[in-house]
Amino acid sequence: MKENTSQSKTPVLPFVLVTFLFFAWGVPGSMTEPLISAFKDIFKGMSNLQASLVQAAFYGAYFIWAIPAAFLIKKTSYKTTIMVGIILYAIGAYLFIPASEAQVYNYFLIALFTLATGISFLETSANPYIIAMGDEKTAVQRLNLAQSFFPFGSWIGTIIAGQAILSNLKSAEDKVGMTVEELAVLQTDELAILASPYGYIAIIAAVFFVVFAVTKMPAYKDDDNENFFAVFGKNLKKRRYIFSVGALFCAMAAQFGTFAFIIPYLKAHYSEAGELVDGGRAGALLAYGVFLFMVMRFVCTWLMKFIKPSKLLAIMSALAVFFTVCAILLPGNIGGVSLILVCGCVSLLFPTIYGIGLQGLSSVETKVGASGLIMTIIAVGIMNPVQGYVIDKTSISISYICTLIPFILLVIYGLKIEKFSNKI
Numbered sequence: 001m002k003e004n005t006s007q008s009k010t011p012v013l014p015f016v017l018v019t020f021l022f023f024a025w026g027v028p029g030s031m032t033e034p035l036i037s038a039f040k041d042i043f044k045g046m047s048n049l050q051a052s053l054v055q056a057a058f059y060g061a062y063f064i065w066a067i068p069a070a071f072l073i074k075k076t077s078y079k080t081t082i083m084v085g086i087i088l089y090a091i092g093a094y095l096f097i098p099a100s101e102a103q104v105y106n107y108f109l110i111a112l113f114t115l116a117t118g119i120s121f122l123e124t125s126a127n128p129y130i131i132a133m134g135d136e137k138t139a140v141q142r143l144n145l146a147q148s149f150f151p152f153g154s155w156i157g158t159i160i161a162g163q164a165i166l167s168n169l170k171s172a173e174d175k176v177g178m179t180v181e182e183l184a185v186l187q188t189d190e191l192a193i194l195a196s197p198y199g200y201i202a203i204i205a206a207v208f209f210v211v212f213a214v215t216k217m218p219a220y221k222d223d224d225n226e227n228f229f230a231v232f233g234k235n236l237k238k239r240r241y242i243f244s245v246g247a248l249f250c251a252m253a254a255q256f257g258t259f260a261f262i263i264p265y266l267k268a269h270y271s272e273a274g275e276l277v278d279g280g281r282a283g284a285l286l287a288y289g290v291f292l293f294m295v296m297r298f299v300c301t302w303l304m305k306f307i308k309p310s311k312l313l314a315i316m317s318a319l320a321v322f323f324t325v326c327a328i329l330l331p332g333n334i335g336g337v338s339l340i341l342v343c344g345c346v347s348l349l350f351p352t353i354y355g356i357g358l359q360g361l362s363s364v365e366t367k368v369g370a371s372g373l374i375m376t377i378i379a380v381g382i383m384n385p386v387q388g389y390v391i392d393k394t395s396i397s398i399s400y401i402c403t404l405i406p407f408i409l410l411v412i413y414g415l416k417i418e419k420f421s422n423k424i
Helices: 012-042 053-075 078-094 096-102 105-132 136-147 149-168 180-214 228-235 239-260 262-269 279-303 309-329 333-345 349-358 363-375 378-393 398-419
Strands: none
Touching: 012 053, 012 078, 012 105, 012 136, 012 149, 012 180, 012 239, 012 262, 012 279, 053 078, 053 105, 053 228, 053 239, 053 363, 053 378, 078 096, 078 105, 078 180, 096 105, 096 180, 105 136, 105 363, 136 149, 136 349, 149 180, 149 279, 228 363, 239 262, 239 279, 239 309, 239 333, 239 349, 239 363, 239 378, 239 398, 262 279, 262 333, 279 309, 279 333, 309 333, 309 349, 309 398, 349 363, 349 398, 378 398
16 A cells, blocks of 8 residues: 655645644634633623533534544645635634624624634644654654644633733623613623634634645645545554543543633632732733643653653643642632643643554554544533533532543553554
8 A cells, every 4th residue: 555645855835834723723722711701791691501602612613523624635635625724714703793793692602613613624634734744753743843833822812812802891890780771882892802803813814825825735645545434443443542532532621621711710719919810810810821831832742752651641640630639629829820730731631642542553544533533622512511510500619520530531541551552
């Protein structure tokens, strides 16, 4: 079976353009967590469960579209799939504007779903495309380099959400005593504030689409004509891959569950000068967590020179267990700082499990298997509403049991996964 899936020399401009995509989906991705807090502040009487549907709409799109995106890659090309993703990304961002004018929450969910559909196409295609761009021996190094721009985008997105959105919203205390008419006007203004950054994102995406369209991109085709779903079924029989899919599900639930509810946790428990912080300050504190996430991605990559990736994953997951327990048992400033530290612990989860899961697969199996790994993002759409429900029934601190359990399972995965391979 002969395959023409890569070349020895990495094409610089195509590599830079595709690497930018990692940054591009990091920005709106990190803005979804603050949206939970924003919608609760804007729409009176909204429950935590309703607000967490933001994550269900966003990450549910990943699950639904990962396989169609991989199928499109196999039938057309990486470039075509990426361009489809950019178009959907731009449309989804633009839809925030009419949603804000209509002032209907479900319209925002549609906009988020469309935006995330575009990101699903981008992420499913960009990861294997980066791997194909050069020598197989340096593939992991290239992918880690490209993925390093994702947390940078996440950091920028968190700053935008905190400074451009949350800091400009009125708190519940500020709304006390306002008339129905005043609240209606305020809601209109605040929804416009929320939608504004997405309008700029749509414009940037449209410009990038044109740049990408006129740039010659390398095409990598497989000579193997094996049926897509036959390969998918073959992967399901490989224990290392299947355990990694389960581990990545846990990682997504734990990582995004931690990030999604940090702002409401801080607003409920974290105080400065004797007063609880507001949404804007909580967003700024979350930005520190995202910055730590970004820095720890590089630190963990360096540590892997001395510590086996699976063992390092077990160590960082164990630390996440400790800090999460602190957040549950010590609600307050200690708990808030602990959650910020958890952000650093989760930085290595996705790329490490992704790489471990694909070890030993053929090129065709890797392309198809990548879609299965991307689909695990549905964990966010499932577990975040569960965590929101627990908040409604108990408290924000107790709800972090929903991330504690996956972290414990990841410790076990890191300690045991080397006993399994992808040989049938």
